[in-house]
Amino acid sequence: MINGKLLFFMAIVAAVLYVPATSFAEASVSEGKRLGKTCAGCHGTAGNTPGEYIGKIGGQNPTYMTKALTEFADGKRAKSVEMSIVSKGYTQEQLKSIAMYYSTQKWVNSTNNINMAKAEAGKAIAMDNGCMDCHGANGEGMDEYPRIGGQNKGYLYEVMKRYKSGDIKSDEMELITELNDAQLDKLANYLSGIR
Amino acid sequence: MSISRRDFIKYTSVAALGTGVLGCHHEMNVSKSAGIMMPKSGKRIVVLGGGWGGATAAKYIKQEDPSIDVVIVEREDNFISCHVSNWVIGGFKTMKDITISYDALIKNYGIKVVHAEAKELDAEKKQLKTDKGILEYDLILVSPGISYRYETIAGLNSAEAIKRFPAAMKAGPETVMIAERLAAMKSGGSVLVAVPPTPYRCPPGPYERVSLIANYLKKNKPGSKLFVFDSNDDVVSKGKLFKAAWKDYYSDIIEYVPDNYIKSVDVGTGKVVSEKGEITPDVANIIPAMKANQTAFDLGLMSKEKDLWVRAEPYTFESYKYKDVYVVGDATHNGAVGGVPKSGYVANSMAKVAASAMARKLNGQEPLVPTYVNTCYSLVNEDEGIFVSAVYKYDEASKRIKKISGGVSPTMNALFGRHAQDWATSIWSDMLL
Numbered sequence: 001m002i003n004g005k006l007l008f009f010m011a012i013v014a015a016v017l018y019v020p021a022t023s024f025a026e027a028s029v030s031e032g033k034r035l036g037k038t039c040a041g042c043h044g045t046a047g048n049t050p051g052e053y054i055g056k057i058g059g060q061n062p063t064y065m066t067k068a069l070t071e072f073a074d075g076k077r078a079k080s081v082e083m084s085i086v087s088k089g090y091t092q093e094q095l096k097s098i099a100m101y102y103s104t105q106k107w108v109n110s111t112n113n114i115n116m117a118k119a120e121a122g123k124a125i126a127m128d129n130g131c132m133d134c135h136g137a138n139g140e141g142m143d144e145y146p147r148i149g150g151q152n153k154g155y156l157y158e159v160m161k162r163y164k165s166g167d168i169k170s171d172e173m174e175l176i177t178e179l180n181d182a183q184l185d186k187l188a189n190y191l192s193g194i195r
Numbered sequence: 196m197s198i199s200r201r202d203f204i205k206y207t208s209v210a211a212l213g214t215g216v217l218g219c220h221h222e223m224n225v226s227k228s229a230g231i232m233m234p235k236s237g238k239r240i241v242v243l244g245g246g247w248g249g250a251t252a253a254k255y256i257k258q259e260d261p262s263i264d265v266v267i268v269e270r271e272d273n274f275i276s277c278h279v280s281n282w283v284i285g286g287f288k289t290m291k292d293i294t295i296s297y298d299a300l301i302k303n304y305g306i307k308v309v310h311a312e313a314k315e316l317d318a319e320k321k322q323l324k325t326d327k328g329i330l331e332y333d334l335i336l337v338s339p340g341i342s343y344r345y346e347t348i349a350g351l352n353s354a355e356a357i358k359r360f361p362a363a364m365k366a367g368p369e370t371v372m373i374a375e376r377l378a379a380m381k382s383g384g385s386v387l388v389a390v391p392p393t394p395y396r397c398p399p400g401p402y403e404r405v406s407l408i409a410n411y412l413k414k415n416k417p418g419s420k421l422f423v424f425d426s427n428d429d430v431v432s433k434g435k436l437f438k439a440a441w442k443d444y445y446s447d448i449i450e451y452v453p454d455n456y457i458k459s460v461d462v463g464t465g466k467v468v469s470e471k472g473e474i475t476p477d478v479a480n481i482i483p484a485m486k487a488n489q490t491a492f493d494l495g496l497m498s499k500e501k502d503l504w505v506r507a508e509p510y511t512f513e514s515y516k517y518k519d520v521y522v523v524g525d526a527t528h529n530g531a532v533g534g535v536p537k538s539g540y541v542a543n544s545m546a547k548v549a550a551s552a553m554a555r556k557l558n559g560q561e562p563l564v565p566t567y568v569n570t571c572y573s574l575v576n577e578d579e580g581i582f583v584s585a586v587y588k589y590d591e592a593s594k595r596i597k598k599i600s601g602g603v604s605p606t607m608n609a610l611f612g613r614h615a616q617d618w619a620t621s622i623w624s625d626m627l628l
Binding site: 044052088 | 254255540543544547551563564566567568570582584585586587588599600601602604605610611613614616617618620621622624625628
């Protein structure tokens with residue numbers, strides 16, 4: 001017969017054996033690898049696309065990337081047409097896994113050609129607007145703030161235009177509405193050129 | 196088996212670039228043993244075909260388990276991309292832009308590449324016989340691509356006729372032929388593109404070609420006409436988008452005739468007879484109906500006598516015909532694997548599933564649940580692109596691939612055109628770098 005003490009002991013054992021969140025995270029990275037390999041067709045092996053207008057995703061911050069993928073799936077970034085279609089093919093948990101997997105990959109800086117004069121001007125714009133206060137001194141990003149230093153140039157330019165037009169809603173990016181396209185191009189040259 | 200000195204050097208240099216396990220006595224083996232080349236010492240996967248499916252599989256097997264010896268058997272010296280080959284025909288890319296060597300796969304991953312022609316498969320003994328010798332394997336992945344069914348069009352089944360009416364859905368000399376003939380054509384000339392019945396490789400491919408030839412004619416050959424004879428009753432892929440582009444840009448150039456298959460060709464006069472009429476175009480691009488590459492037939496991979504494509508189960512892509520023989524890419528049977536287009540991206544996706552399953556099998560592990568994606572861009576002129584995209588899953592009930600979500604671009608624009616270029620360089624790097 002099972003007495004109260006034994007029941008209590010069993011409860012303790014069960015609590016200790018309960019798989020905590022950390023090992024769930026580990027499993028999620030492998031799940032993300034399983035699901036995320038197909039992303040490489042457009043984003044390059046390990047998320048390191050050699051292109052200019054498709055974003056690098058290998059080594060991106062998982063919090064930001066999960067947020068972005070969720071917004072794609074929810075139709076909140078409708079101008080990213082490809083991603084709006086593709087992300088709908090996955091559950092919220094799967095999107096998180098994919099983000100986690102790519103965050104474990106090595107970030108490789110863009111090799112896009114940089115116009116140095118524009119980059120210089122872009123640096124001044126970044127400093128004036130405090131871009132690096134949130135995105136980090138080298139644009140390395142943190143939490144909800146994406147890594148932007150060394151990102152592909154054309155991709156940065158197009159995404160900034162979407163923040164400016166309000167196609168992507170973000171309170172933090174509000175101040176970008178005061179910049180014109182030529183300034184965004186300079187910013188893109190600066191940010192992509194951080195290597 | 197006889198072996199020429201040149202071939203002998205070829206194998207041994209390939210071996211030296213690989214793991215380096217082939218010492219002197221192994222080299223002796225090449226010439227002395229009963230045709231076995233590069234004798235197998237550990238786990239080995241042979242990959243037949245170094246295209247979208249094969250190159251991807253080879254790289255991803257090595258990424259999964261570098262200890263597996265991976266040997267690609269490919270008859271061509273270099274990879275030539277079918278995707279973007281229409282841009283060569285359209286006059287704004289060169290063959291050099293779409294030709295990539297296998298060197299990076301050899302150097303970066305230790306993959307071996309043997310340039311040979313597959314002749315016979317012994318699925319019992321696990322040996323692939325090629326014109327250069329026999330390769331032993333534990334598992335083999337076959338990604339052979341397509342062959343044309345020239346015999347379905349009267350008068351086309353000869354070397355001379357094929358040259359006069361090239362198909363060019365395998366990028367290479369035929370791509371160049373069409374580009375050169377367009378360039379040589381006088382203004383006010385006529386061009387014919389004949390679209391094959393489905394299923395065929397790259398559903399939007401012929402329509403992208405139509406768009407880019409029209410774009411070329413508009414700029415360089417005023418007054419010319421482009422006839423499109425489609426065996427299908429409508430544009431097969433991205434239909435609304437292509438037709439919108441044709442209406443906006445090429446309405447006075449393109450004449451699209453649906454439901455019009457080619458009955459016969461005359462190599463002497465250049466006359467083409469179709470269901471709905473005759474034409475003698477200055478430049479003809481006739482794409483015949485397709486089947487899995489003839490190699491798949493020669494190796495005995497067909498499950499049923501009249502099959503034209505190879506049946507494989509899409510959880511791992513092991514063939515229904517032979518155990519330990521996997522098949523991916525355009526050569527797969529739609530009824531067996533499910534409704535996925537015969538696209539490069541799908542081949543790339545299938546190859547990753549097969550690569551993982553094969554590597555795991557050699558390590559005594561169960562395959563993972565597969566996942567597949569397709570994304571494919573086409574250009575309608577030098578700048579503007581359109582695309583189709585879809586995510587698929589494995590459906591337990593039907594044992595086939597099923598679409599979860601998908602769609603096409605809402606319109607054509609320059610950003611999608613830039614994405615089309617990036618797409619190409621990204622997926623090439625995913626396969627070959």
